[in-house]
Amino acid sequence: MTAQKVCSVDELSPASARRVVLDGVAIAVVRDSEGAVHAIGDTCTHGDISLSEGFVEDDGLECWAHGSKFSLTTGAPLNLPAYEPVPVFAVEVLDGQVYIDPSVRLAV
Known part of the structure; x- marks a missing residue:
């Protein structure tokens, strides 16, 4: 599988996230x-x-419902109540465009 364009970097405000679904995989694209x-x-x-x-x-994404925070680089939970990590995917920025390959997991 190859990387797919999901948005431009300009569409992501600093310290924000957006949801995309690639090949049935829900992914949070985050600009720290x-x-x-x-x-x-x-x-x-x-x-x-x-x-x-x-x-x-900082380097985490916090769930609005219960406050669990996950590392953007490793997917590891940084606090309770979550104790299982989330997957981290390969992301590449080329010419201002964000590409993700949902088949390439860097962690988990």
């Missing part, structure tokens, strides 16, 4: 406060909630 783009599984492992509706803080 420093401008780096990340792609992690969009479903909180604690409560089956969309993480893209949550809050981007």
Whole structure:
């Protein structure tokens, strides 16, 4: 499988996330406060909630429902109540466009 274009970097505000579905896989595309783009599984492992509706803080994405925060680089939960990680996907930015390959998991 190859990477698919999901949006332009300009469509992602700093410290924001958006949900995309690629080949049936829900992914949160996140631009952290420093401008780096990340792609992690969009479903909180604690409560089956969309993480893209949550809050981007530092290197994490926090679930709005119960407060679990997940690392944008490893997918590991950074606090309870979640204890299972979310997947992290390969993301590439080329000419201002964001590409994700849902078949390439960097973690989990």
